[in-house]
Amino acid sequence: MAVPKRKMSRSNTRHRRSAWKASVPALVKTVENGKTVYSLPHRARVVEDSQGNALFLEYKGRRVADA
Template identity: 75%
Template sequence: MALPKRKMSRSNTRSRRSQWKAQVPTLVKTVENGKVTYSLPHRAKLVEDQAGTPLYYEYKGRKVADA
């Protein structure tokens, strides 16, 4: 494992760490049967029945996995 040759100063350490930022996920708004849902793009969507019971996961209109 690589080790630093000299001790890194506190200001350099904190300025390096401050570059890491959390990003807000981009959500896609879809309307199905009058119900508005938000989902992440390029992710499988959970399909539920009228009672809210999860049935399966769907991607691009195809069933990809059981719930």
């Protein structure tokens, strides 16, 4: 494990920490069976039955995995 050779000043530490910013995820809005659904682009989405139980994962209209 790397160990710093010298102590990092408070100013440098805070400057380094403040450079990282969280970004808002880009959501895609789709309407399915009269319900508005927001999902992340290029990610598999969960297909649920009428009770809300997860059935399988779907990507680009194809079944890719069991849930």
